[in-house]
Amino acid sequence: MAAPKRLTQHDIAKLAGVSQATVSLVLNGAPTALARIPQETRERVQQVIRTTGYVADPIARRMAKGLNRILGVFTYEPAFPSAQADFFTPFLLGIEEEAQIQNYDLLLLTGAGVGQDRKIFADGNRLRIADGCLVLGREFDRAELTRLVSGDYPFVAIGRREDAGGPVPYVGGDYANGTRALVEKARALGHSKLAYIGPPGPAESTADRWSGFDGALGNGLKLVLHIEAVGRAADEILDALLGSGATVAFFVELADAVRVEAAARARGLSIPGDFSAVVLGSHIRAERSHVQFTSFDIPREEMGRQATAMLVRRIESGDAGGQILLTCEPVEGETLGPAKRRT
Amino acid sequence: MAAPKRLTQHDIAKLAGVSQATVSLVLNGAPTALARIPQETRERVQQVIRTTGYVADPIARRMAKGLNRILGVFTYEPAFPSAQADFFTPFLLGIEEEAQIQNYDLLLLTGAGVGQDRKIFADGNRLRIADGCLVLGREFDRAELTRLVSGDYPFVAIGRREDAGGPVPYVGGDYANGTRALVEKARALGHSKLAYIGPPGPAESTADRWSGFDGALGNGLKLVLHIEAVGRAADEILDALLGSGATVAFFVELADAVRVEAAARARGLSIPGDFSAVVLGSHIRAERSHVQFTSFDIPREEMGRQATAMLVRRIESGDAGGQILLTCEPVEGETLGPAKRRT
DNA sequence: ATTAGCTGCTAATACGCATTAGCAGTCAAG
DNA sequence: CTTGACTGCTAATGCGTATTAGCAGCTAAT
Numbered sequence: 001m002a003a004p005k006r007l008t009q010h011d012i013a014k015l016a017g018v019s020q021a022t023v024s025l026v027l028n029g030a031p032t033a034l035a036r037i038p039q040e041t042r043e044r045v046q047q048v049i050r051t052t053g054y055v056a057d058p059i060a061r062r063m064a065k066g067l068n069r070i071l072g073v074f075t076y077e078p079a080f081p082s083a084q085a086d087f088f089t090p091f092l093l094g095i096e097e098e099a100q101i102q103n104y105d106l107l108l109l110t111g112a113g114v115g116q117d118r119k120i121f122a123d124g125n126r127l128r129i130a131d132g133c134l135v136l137g138r139e140f141d142r143a144e145l146t147r148l149v150s151g152d153y154p155f156v157a158i159g160r161r162e163d164a165g166g167p168v169p170y171v172g173g174d175y176a177n178g179t180r181a182l183v184e185k186a187r188a189l190g191h192s193k194l195a196y197i198g199p200p201g202p203a204e205s206t207a208d209r210w211s212g213f214d215g216a217l218g219n220g221l222k223l224v225l226h227i228e229a230v231g232r233a234a235d236e237i238l239d240a241l242l243g244s245g246a247t248v249a250f251f252v253e254l255a256d257a258v259r260v261e262a263a264a265r266a267r268g269l270s271i272p273g274d275f276s277a278v279v280l281g282s283h284i285r286a287e288r289s290h291v292q293f294t295s296f297d298i299p300r301e302e303m304g305r306q307a308t309a310m311l312v313r314r315i316e317s318g319d320a321g322g323q324i325l326l327t328c329e330p331v332e333g334e335t336l337g338p339a340k341r342r343t
Numbered sequence: 344m345a346a347p348k349r350l351t352q353h354d355i356a357k358l359a360g361v362s363q364a365t366v367s368l369v370l371n372g373a374p375t376a377l378a379r380i381p382q383e384t385r386e387r388v389q390q391v392i393r394t395t396g397y398v399a400d401p402i403a404r405r406m407a408k409g410l411n412r413i414l415g416v417f418t419y420e421p422a423f424p425s426a427q428a429d430f431f432t433p434f435l436l437g438i439e440e441e442a443q444i445q446n447y448d449l450l451l452l453t454g455a456g457v458g459q460d461r462k463i464f465a466d467g468n469r470l471r472i473a474d475g476c477l478v479l480g481r482e483f484d485r486a487e488l489t490r491l492v493s494g495d496y497p498f499v500a501i502g503r504r505e506d507a508g509g510p511v512p513y514v515g516g517d518y519a520n521g522t523r524a525l526v527e528k529a530r531a532l533g534h535s536k537l538a539y540i541g542p543p544g545p546a547e548s549t550a551d552r553w554s555g556f557d558g559a560l561g562n563g564l565k566l567v568l569h570i571e572a573v574g575r576a577a578d579e580i581l582d583a584l585l586g587s588g589a590t591v592a593f594f595v596e597l598a599d600a601v602r603v604e605a606a607a608r609a610r611g612l613s614i615p616g617d618f619s620a621v622v623l624g625s626h627i628r629a630e631r632s633h634v635q636f637t638s639f640d641i642p643r644e645e646m647g648r649q650a651t652a653m654l655v656r657r658i659e660s661g662d663a664g665g666q667i668l669l670t671c672e673p674v675e676g677e678t679l680g681p682a683k684r685r686t
Numbered sequence: 687a688t689t690a691g692c693t694g695c696t697a698a699t700a701c702g703c704a705t706t707a708g709c710a711g712t713c714a715a716g
Numbered sequence: 717c718t719t720g721a722c723t724g725c726t727a728a729t730g731c732g733t734a735t736t737a738g739c740a741g742c743t744a745a746t
Contacts, residue, residue, distance in 0.1 A: 018695080018696085019695075019696045019697080020696090021695085021696060021697080021698095022694090022695065022696075025695095036692090036693065036694060036695080037693095037694070037695080038693085038694070041694080041695085060701095062701095063700095063701050063702075063703095064700075064701060065701085066700095066701070
């Protein structure tokens with residue numbers, strides 16, 4: 001049986017012989033207001049509600065209150081398609097968890113442009129549907145970020161972001177110190193000639209790794225090889241590595257590390273026997289590699305959780321939102337060993 | 344404080360020097376009405392909208408009209424937490440893809456109760472915020488399903504569901520025939536004594552597997568062992584298996600299969616050398632097992648896609664929604680071989 | 687006897703948008 | 717110069733609820 005029409009408070013009111021306002025008050029009036037409605041009336045209304053099975057329309061409810069307890073989640077790349085899924089899932093995990101605790105629903109903005117061309121401020125921009133919004137993705141559009149910052153719409157970025165016409169509220173991972181710690185670890189193991197395979201920027205995530213690395217140099221540590229390109233042929237990298245005399249290589253990209261490791265093994269070299277390798281960041285579901293690389297952990301779930309909490313604070317308390325960098329704990333791994341004295 | 348005031352059509356109207364009604368008409372007026380607004384005015388309004396990033400409040404929209412281009416996604420378990428992530432992600436992939444194509448956003452309903460106690464009809468019943476809703480999860484609440492079916496709110500279940508006071512619109516996987524095909528395959532390889540390790544129901548997903556299996560018996564095929572419990576000790580299962588004389592074992596749970604395989608290997612037995620094993624369904628990211636089990640594929644992405652499409656049809660055309668079972672193609676694997684003549 | 691205060695309500699309004707009726711103004715035909 | 721059609725808009729209303737202001741009737745105190 002299809003319900004003919006949704007019951008409204010008006011209907012209830014009529015049936016109970018009171019006004020719509022009274023029904024609303026009985027339903028969820030403040031204690032002070034409720035005190036002025038005698039028990040008898042309240043019960044009469046409740047009774048009608050019970051027998052009719054009336055439920056307040058949540059839409060109208062939110063209409064009246066102004067907030068909708070929805071958090072938007074904008075991803076610069078489609079969130080689920082396989083390649084990205086592993087990247088976004090941990091963040092979403094934390095976000096969902098915290099949203100549930102705070103009693104918010106999540107609105108996944110499917111983005112206007114399909115594929116790589118997603119824009120927040122695209123024609124259909126539905127961002128403002130939600131009370132506030134989380135923004136994540138590998139590559140941010142600087143112009144959009146500036147616009148967001150200058151606006152009064154509450155948002156929080158996941159991942160550190162450089163000022164964009166003002167400080168960007170974010171929760172990120174402290175890649176710089178994570179990297180620094182790994183360099184120190186290498187130093188402690190007697191390494192002095194280092195190689196760095198990865199770009200220096202401009203994305204914040206890679207820039208931070210480089211700055212952490214660069215800042216830890218000196219004092220006996222020397223960068224003897226810097227390959228800025230990513231995705232070079234493994235053998236090429238390996239040759240450069242061996243030729244440079246480096247005893248440890250720092251990789252920004254796990255993929256590069258995996259390929260170089262394979263190439264080295266093919267030549268009968270062992271890691272960390274012949275040289276050490278360090279990967280700057282945890283990467284979920286690596287390409288099938290049985291090697292556990294020494295690296296640092298990126299607390300993605302926690303980032304999602306804290307970003308969500310910060311966003312809720314912004315929404316509910318008008319908080320300005322801060323900038324949080326979460327510690328990236330080192331991952332022991334098995335690819336960083338004592339420096340080998342080269343012959 | 345409260346959330347920042349959103350822009351309203353009134354604001355836009357003021358900025359563009361027109362009335363609120365005109366803004367609304369420009370945004371989504373009927374062609375006949377639009378025809379009466381000159382290009383020049385329309386562009387002026389559009390321009391203001393673009394520069395301000397205004398977006399209509401879906402709540403108000405829904406209030407006035409009833410639709411807001413949002414699809415709800417209700418999961419009976421939190422969607423992302425690790426254990427579930429692998430289960431839900433493929434569905435979400437398909438859902439997001441199709442939603443984007445159809446130009447809908449996704450509202451992830453976080454569920455009122457935390458943890459296992461999720462209910463659709465919990466206090467605020469936020470379901471109705473969205474135009475319609477997809478429901479997924481391993482375990483459905485029958486009472487809620489009945490209520491959904493009897494109501495007039497458009498929804499589509501992912502996974503086959505038994506009638507609940509009426510037919511449930513769904514898109515599911517055809518586990519029965521997927522299972523049947525595997526049994527036939529075993530028959531063709533000379534197997535005649537089968538074992539079945541897994542519960543017979545009542546969940547539709549397991550019931551379907553059993554019915555497919557059971558329906559394929561007879562005609563030379565005999566069930567010689569049926570262990571209904573899941574998670575039994577591997578050795579126990581293995582003993583029963585060997586004692587029963589079965590030449591092939593059908594597992595509902597991959598986990599069971601993995602453990603039994605390990606136990607068998609520990610005893611020097613090989614699969615499919617000594618006996619064959621079949622798993623009823625594809626399982627993403629299995630517990631580290633290097634064995635590729637013979638099984639069938641569950642087209643999760645496609646299920647998500649088609650369910651979303653069906654839901655949109657229900658919403659937009661008042662379609663009643665149907666019941667679709669997608670074919671589960673067999674996965675070759677390496678654990679089903681010719682029946683071994685037992686000594 | 688006036689006032690103050692309390693009780694038991696209701697009227698009115700806001701929320702943001704969609705939609706309809708219709709108002710002025712122009713222009714062409716009669 | 718009247719009529720009618722058309723143009724370019726706007727005022728007004730409704731959607732279902734929350735909330736505030738306040739009204740009428742009564743009692744108790746001054």
